[in-house]
Amino acid sequence: MSAVPAARPVTVPSFRAAKGAAKLAVVTAYDYTSARLCDEAGVDAVLVGDSLGMVVQGHPTSLPVTLDEVLYHTRCVVRGVRRALVVADLPFLTYQVSPRQAVRNAGRLLKEGGAHAVKLEGGVRMRAAVKACVDAGIPVMGHVGLTPQAVHQLGGFKVQRDAEQLLADAAAVEEAGVFAAVVESVPAELGAKVTAAVGVPTIGIGAGPGCDGQVLVFHDMLGLFPDFRPKFAKRYADLGGAVTAAVAAYCAEVRDGTFPAAEHTFR
Numbered sequence: 001m002s003a004v005p006a007a008r009p010v011t012v013p014s015f016r017a018a019k020g021a022a023k024l025a026v027v028t029a030y031d032y033t034s035a036r037l038c039d040e041a042g043v044d045a046v047l048v049g050d051s052l053g054m055v056v057q058g059h060p061t062s063l064p065v066t067l068d069e070v071l072y073h074t075r076c077v078v079r080g081v082r083r084a085l086v087v088a089d090l091p092f093l094t095y096q097v098s099p100r101q102a103v104r105n106a107g108r109l110l111k112e113g114g115a116h117a118v119k120l121e122g123g124v125r126m127r128a129a130v131k132a133c134v135d136a137g138i139p140v141m142g143h144v145g146l147t148p149q150a151v152h153q154l155g156g157f158k159v160q161r162d163a164e165q166l167l168a169d170a171a172a173v174e175e176a177g178v179f180a181a182v183v184e185s186v187p188a189e190l191g192a193k194v195t196a197a198v199g200v201p202t203i204g205i206g207a208g209p210g211c212d213g214q215v216l217v218f219h220d221m222l223g224l225f226p227d228f229r230p231k232f233a234k235r236y237a238d239l240g241g242a243v244t245a246a247v248a249a250y251c252a253e254v255r256d257g258t259f260p261a262a263e264h265t266f267r
């Protein structure tokens, strides 16, 4: 096991400067407790992802998530983080309408949510939105490859194999000023190719080991989400099984009268 990094806070410039020097570990979190645990474990960034629509709210996609919901979860996460960078996702239709809309809503995630940066999906088509946010002083993480908010347009959560499109998208958001970019669900060779092509860190999810860092969804990596298990989501624990077993033991003890015992009872 490698050592947990020193406690110096991660900043947007230090995150960006890690390219080529150190691999970046990013995890999603949606509440105070999980954010605190991830921060104490030494993650470089916590992403308040709109994946909360699936793993917290139980929707089949992230499309129904609102800006107010991301704001709420961002405030919870920020209270649990000491060192990591906090990046908040802009949900579907909170930035695609116009660059002006993007700035307003991204600004709210920083001003009202306390995030350090925002993430938005899309490449060439989102160049103006990214640039407008960056010009307004809002750090932006890009997201190319599989963009889950376009799930219906893409025909499902499918591996993206169009190298030309991926490279054009990554170049467009880099030029517009992103400090890093998530690269989702592309073949490993493409993940490595896009990483070599851009000057900002690529954070892969299902994009192979050639990226500058990796991101996983908290519930996937801990075995807490039973509905869907993507190939790339390595399980580091089976907390789902542990929770069910613990709650079942509690139910049994309540029913047979062994809980509460003397040590859990006031005299």
Ligand code: KIV
Residues within 6 Å of the ligand: 028, 047, 048, 049, 050, 051, 052, 089, 182, 205, 215, 216, 217
């Ligand atoms: O919403 C999210 O959690 C994400 C990550 C999967 C990158 O965008």
